[in-house]
Amino acid sequence: MNPIEIRERVAIAGATGAVGRALAAKLVGHYRLIGLSRREPAIASLFSPDIEEWRRCELFNQPEVHDGLCGATLAFYLAGDQPRSGARLTQGRPIDLELIRADNFARAAGAQGVRHIVALRCLARLDAEPECELAAEQALGGHGVAVTTVYCAPIVGEGTALTNTLLAMSRRRGLVVCAPWTAQTAQPVALSDVVVCLVSALEQQGADKERLVLVGPQRMSFRQMVERTAQLQGLNPRLLGLALGRRRTPIGPLEHGVREPQANFCSFEVALSDALATKLIMPAASRELSLHMAGSKNVRSVQRLPLPAGFDAEQVAHAYFRWLTLPAHIIHVVRDHEADEVWRMYVRPLPWPALVLARVVDHGEPGRARYAICGGLLVKRPGGFLEFLRVAGDQHVLAAIHDFVPSLWWPLYRVSQALVHVVVMRRFGRYLGRHGGG
CATH class of the missing domain: 3.30.530.20 (START domain)
Known part of the structure; x- marks a missing residue:
């Protein structure tokens, strides 16, 4: 870490997610961390004890975003692939919802004097809908703030959507039906490697609108990931592949084009072993979120x-x-x-x-x-x-x-x-x- 930048204020949008928690653990002590979450601060603080200050911030609410970024000089935007909009009923295309979030964040960052935004986005979505992704990237960079966009393959690590789904399927008893979407292939990347690259992008603060792509060293189908996840746990589930059925994944876009992996990135097995070694339990936070969604x-x-x-x-x-x-x-x-x-x-x-x-x-x-x-x-x-x-x-x-x-x-x-x-x-x-x- 650069000593000159110690204790600068860094805002993290999406701080309660798996990447946000791991990122906060890496940055704690070097920066003053501001966590932005749509949850109340008392609830959000249960997700990560490393965040010094929590601010309630709904990214669709521009005044809240403006206040949330007050005092920050650097910012992470990790909310680009949130599956939920925070409402009980949502009407509209996902790209339009994301454009509003990204534009609100960029406007507020420009108004509050943020120098640099590091945005984490989905590589599979870039390959599937390049025009939509580039529009969101342009929205983030449209208000005078330098932006580094990191496109990432599915992430393997503690609490990620991919890891949770793999663990759930590998632990099922009896016959496990694999829909056609499980044949989709990707190069999963370790959460620890993603965090290191995000921190490096923040500290380098390179040219405006810089773009990075992160992929792991192995390309495998989701079904192969389930099989290897089961092997690491000493399990042997019976998998049955179907030619007909659901083709959309329950965890968002998965498959992406072949990319050259970065040197020294962790293998799938190492990343998953690290995730299995730690268990994050937040019953109070989970219960609060369930009650909120049911009652809203x-x-x-x-x-x-x-x-x-x-x-x-x-x-x-x-x-x-x-x-x-x-x-x-x-x-x-x-x-x-x-x-x-x-x-x-x-x-x-x-x-x-x-x-x-x-x-x-x-x-x-x-x-x-x-x-x-x-x-x-x-x-x-x-x-x-x-x-x-x-x-x-x-x-x-x-x-x-x-x-x-x-x-x-x-x-x-x-x-x-x-x-x-x-x-x-x-x-x-x-x-x-x-x-x-x-």
């Missing part, structure tokens, strides 16, 4: 809209309100106060507003129009927001509802209002494409 009834919905020539995000938002008020629609929108920009949406012929929205100014940022959901018949609890966001380098606008809590009975909401919202946004997107919001 919030919604996150993201739709991609065309961006008319000469329009910004706020003009698209105003076009949306005008379009809703067209005579052919049953919704009527009233702008209540010019100064405060309060908008009330009515469903004809009801006299009470279905939604009340108030314009929010987020640190004077361009490319975003954000409206707090303050109340209305369709809202059970205020606190959510509607936003229109243009991501750096993208020629579209993302229309998103975050943390919306409906007043309707949840099963009824799922088959009514939730579906209607998606249909309405798609129709508005077609309207923008035809008429340019005029």
Whole structure:
């Protein structure tokens, strides 16, 4: 470690994950570590005792990200492959959800003076969807902060999704059915090697938009990984391969193209043996997360809209309100106060507003129009927001509802209002494409 950089503040987004915990253990004592998590600090602290300060930070909530990065000069972005959005119901493409997270993080980093971001991303997704991955990479680097992107093969180590799945399948009793997806091949890489490379990337702080690729020395199918995992535990499960069945993996993209492995990287067996030697048990944290997911009834919905020539995000938002008020629609929108920009949406012929929205100014940022959901018949609890966001380098606008809590009975909401919202946004997107919001 460079003595000059000792005690600099390093923020870690995704600090409660397997990579985040291992990274914190490597950096502790050399930097002041700030852990960012959507969980409450008291719960997040159970995941890693090495983090000095925990801050609650939902990456979809730009003000929280802005506050979470306050005081940090360096940052890790390890949340690029989070399978969950933190909502009970999520509507939208994974890439659009990730674009919002990445753009929020990059905007906040630029505003708070962060010098360097090291982002960990999925190599298999880069090979499968290169345009989407490059768009997310561009979003992270679109606000003036140097970015090093590390694309990584599936990670073998304590608590990783791959390791947990391998252990679960290898320990099953009786006949273990292997769906077609288990034939996918990869070059799994050790968690310890990934952490060393991440720390090296942080300290070198090389050229802007640098890209690294990490793969292990062995290429094997998932089924072969299960067999070797069983052998290391002295087990002998009976595996039955099927030609038909599920082809998508339960742990996200797995297969990637052949890459030249880095020198001196650990073998699969060594990495798995290290993972088996340590057991991380966090019953309180696991119980809290399960209760939170079971009790929450919030919604996150993201739709991609065309961006008319000469329009910004706020003009698209105003076009949306005008379009809703067209005579052919049953919704009527009233702008209540010019100064405060309060908008009330009515469903004809009801006299009470279905939604009340108030314009929010987020640190004077361009490319975003954000409206707090303050109340209305369709809202059970205020606190959510509607936003229109243009991501750096993208020629579209993302229309998103975050943390919306409906007043309707949840099963009824799922088959009514939730579906209607998606249909309405798609129709508005077609309207923008035809008429340019005029």
